[in-house]
Structure formats: C-alpha cells, structure tokens
Amino acid sequence: MIVMYLCALDLAEKRGQMTHAQVKQRLEEMSRIPASMQKILDNKEQIQFFASRSFAVKHVFFIGRGLDYALAMEAALKLKEISYIHSEAYAAGELKHGTIALIEEGSLVVALATQPDLQAKVASNMEEVRVRGAHVLAVTNGPWEGAKGHSHEQWEIDAMEDTLAPLCAIVPMQLLAYYLAVQKGCPVDQPRNLAKSVTVE
Incomplete structure (x- = not known):
C-alpha cells in the first residue's frame, strides 16, 4: 500500500x-505512520478488554463509506478467517437496502469513520443500527465528538490525512480479530481450512 x-x-x-x-x-x-501504529500497539489493552466482553457475539457487521468501505471489507475478512465469527462488510450508505434487516439485539456493528467529510452520514447510519439494539463501536480519525451520541464506544487513531488513515485504522481491526480468536480458543496460527487453500492455489 x-x-x-x-x-x-x-x-x-x-x-x-x-x-x-x-x-x-x-x-x-x-x-509519522509507524509511530501512530506503535501507539495503537502500546494501548492494546483496550482492545483486549473489549474482546474479553465480546467474544460470544454471533454476528459482526463492519460499515464504512468511501475508503472506509474497503477498510471494512478487510476487517471483516480478518475476523472471519481467524475467529470463525460471522462477519460482513457493508457500504454504510446501503444499510437500508436489506442489510438493516439483519441487525438485531446483541449484534456488534463496527462503524469505520476515518473520512471527515463523510462522518455526518456515518453518524446517521450508526444511529440507525443503535436504535435497533446493536452495540456500536466507532473507529475514528482523531477525536470526533459526533460519535459519542451514536456509539457505545470509540477508538481513535492519531489524526492524519484521510487517505492515509485506513493504513493505521486497520491495525486495531487486526488486533480485534486476533484477541477475539484468542478468547474463543481458536488456533490463530493455523486457521481452519485457510492454510491448505492458500498453498494449494
């Protein structure tokens, strides 16, 4: 990248x-990206604690707009690969086109909001899933006051230019996948069916 x-x-x-x-x-x-990534690693206890409370979740939905949609797809892939938790990525603007029907009490929705110009629209999407019983985790590019009223938790990466933000924002998503897998007792170094498929192909 x-x-x-x-x-x-x-x-x-x-x-x-x-x-x-x-x-x-x-x-x-x-x-400055390496230092920002190291800061995330140095504060991984927040992610570990979140995973310890969330490992029993059955469905995780990652939503984002623009560049954050690509980030959502990568995050969902990593989560399902090593934790075997059902996870999907959706363009946040398409929530009302069927996806919203899948949201239920206890669902986990990770709202990726690293693009400042799109945060207002993402906030609306966060509220839509929150009122339907989802637990909403917002991942933001620096502080974002707008997340507080529409999410239950907020993780911030260091504020940076929006096209660079996904490079750092994927780190907490990878850690989340890892710690959820560890909490579930999954073999993170030998994911089920994955190694054979990759090497054969």
Whole structure:
C-alpha cells in the first residue's frame, strides 16, 4: 500500500495535480505512520478488554463509506478467517437496502469513520443500527465528538490525512480479530481450512 501511495504521489506531481510542497507534506505525514501504529500497539489493552466482553457475539457487521468501505471489507475478512465469527462488510450508505434487516439485539456493528467529510452520514447510519439494539463501536480519525451520541464506544487513531488513515485504522481491526480468536480458543496460527487453500492455489 505504501509503495502504491508513493507511486500515486509521484504521478500526481509529474502530471501537475499536486505541487512539490503538497507532496512533501504528504511524505512527512507518511513518516509519522509507524509511530501512530506503535501507539495503537502500546494501548492494546483496550482492545483486549473489549474482546474479553465480546467474544460470544454471533454476528459482526463492519460499515464504512468511501475508503472506509474497503477498510471494512478487510476487517471483516480478518475476523472471519481467524475467529470463525460471522462477519460482513457493508457500504454504510446501503444499510437500508436489506442489510438493516439483519441487525438485531446483541449484534456488534463496527462503524469505520476515518473520512471527515463523510462522518455526518456515518453518524446517521450508526444511529440507525443503535436504535435497533446493536452495540456500536466507532473507529475514528482523531477525536470526533459526533460519535459519542451514536456509539457505545470509540477508538481513535492519531489524526492524519484521510487517505492515509485506513493504513493505521486497520491495525486495531487486526488486533480485534486476533484477541477475539484468542478468547474463543481458536488456533490463530493455523486457521481452519485457510492454510491448505492458500498453498494449494
């Protein structure tokens, strides 16, 4: 992902879509990503505690808009691969097109909201599932006051440029999948059916 991002910056500058100063600023922000990821790892107890209370959940839904939808798909994949918990990713804007019917009391909904321009719409989606009995966890790009009224819990990554945010936001999702699997006693280093399928293909 980083290599692709660097290629995109190089092309943007060469095509006149970004100035050298803008590219330099993005590179400076990218240089802070390792520290932001380490901060998440240093505070993993929050994720461990959440997993200890949530490992019995039957259904987990990840929702997001824009780049966060791609993040939601990766998070759902990781969770089902190693914890065997039914998890799905949905574009938050499509909740009313059938998905909302799956939300019930006790469902866990992880709302990925790292794109500031889309947070107001995500807040509306969070409220829709919250009033239907879902436990809502919001993952945000820095502080976001709007999450408090529509979610039960909020995890913040360091505030950063929105196209970079998913690179850090996937880390707590990977940790969540790991700790839920550990709580359930799943063999995280040898996921069921996965290793054979990957090596054979």
